[in-house]
Amino acid sequence: MPYQELTALDIRKEMINEYFSNDYTITELSERHRIARKTIYKWLERYQSQGEDGLAERSHAAFHPPNATQEEVVQAILAMKLRRIKWGPKKILARLILDQPETCWPAASTGGEILKRYGLVSIKKYRRHTPPYTAPFLGCDMPNMTWSADYKGQFRLGNGRLCYPLTISDNYSRYLLDCHGLAHPRFDQTKPCFEWAFRNYGLPQAIRTDNGSPFASTGLGGLSRLSV
Numbered sequence: 001m002p003y004q005e006l007t008a009l010d011i012r013k014e015m016i017n018e019y020f021s022n023d024y025t026i027t028e029l030s031e032r033h034r035i036a037r038k039t040i041y042k043w044l045e046r047y048q049s050q051g052e053d054g055l056a057e058r059s060h061a062a063f064h065p066p067n068a069t070q071e072e073v074v075q076a077i078l079a080m081k082l083r084r085i086k087w088g089p090k091k092i093l094a095r096l097i098l099d100q101p102e103t104c105w106p107a108a109s110t111g112g113e114i115l116k117r118y119g120l121v122s123i124k125k126y127r128r129h130t131p132p133y134t135a136p137f138l139g140c141d142m143p144n145m146t147w148s149a150d151y152k153g154q155f156r157l158g159n160g161r162l163c164y165p166l167t168i169s170d171n172y173s174r175y176l177l178d179c180h181g182l183a184h185p186r187f188d189q190t191k192p193c194f195e196w197a198f199r200n201y202g203l204p205q206a207i208r209t210d211n212g213s214p215f216a217s218t219g220l221g222g223l224s225r226l227s228v
Contacts, residue, residue: 073105144204145172166185167179168193187226
């Protein structure tokens with residue numbers, strides 16, 4: 001017959017059955033099961049009031065934690081959050097402290113846990129970043145070996161539209177190969193400028209750019225349509 005391990009609940013049931021069989025006294029059960037007489041009385045009382053459900057183990061956690069935030073404070077934090085849905089716990093508590101300085105308000109971290117408990121904290125989405133280029137730069141010992149390309153910062157024209165100046169320069173000679181004011185730093189507007197520079201000056205061995213659009217992306221290897 002296979003060995004069967006008894007749980008604590010099984011032992012308590014067996015002890016209760018032995019007691020009501022009138023074959024054992026409380027003292028004998030205490031010695032038989034190596035349990036204090038006080039503990040046996042406790043399980044007998046639970047069994048008589050709740051049946052077998054009373055023999056199950058109960059949580060030892062306090063019903064009301066001593067350091068728990070008062071319910072009226074919790075409700076005030078939730079109410080302020082619902083009025084100012086874009087505010088975080090720091091701003092909410094700062095406003096509550098200003099409005100009701102006589103109330104003992106919790107720390108911002110506790111306020112954040114309260115908002116999280118009631119589902120009022122939006123989970124931030126992970127934002128993919130373009131992987132940094134860690135390989136060493138190609139040397140620049142002669143013209144047309146390495147170029148640099150960049151958008152030098154947009155500015156607003158007299159008609160109110162933005163202008164994005166694209167510059168392409170040779171790193172050795174510092175010669176400005178091309179400078180175009182484009183309506184937007186998109187692939188379809190940037191590509192013709194590079195094609196014009198290639199036709200007029202040839203192909204360099206490398207082109208240095210930053211990690212912004214349209215030179216790089218968050219795709220495989222940080223490649224964009226333009227870099228490919």
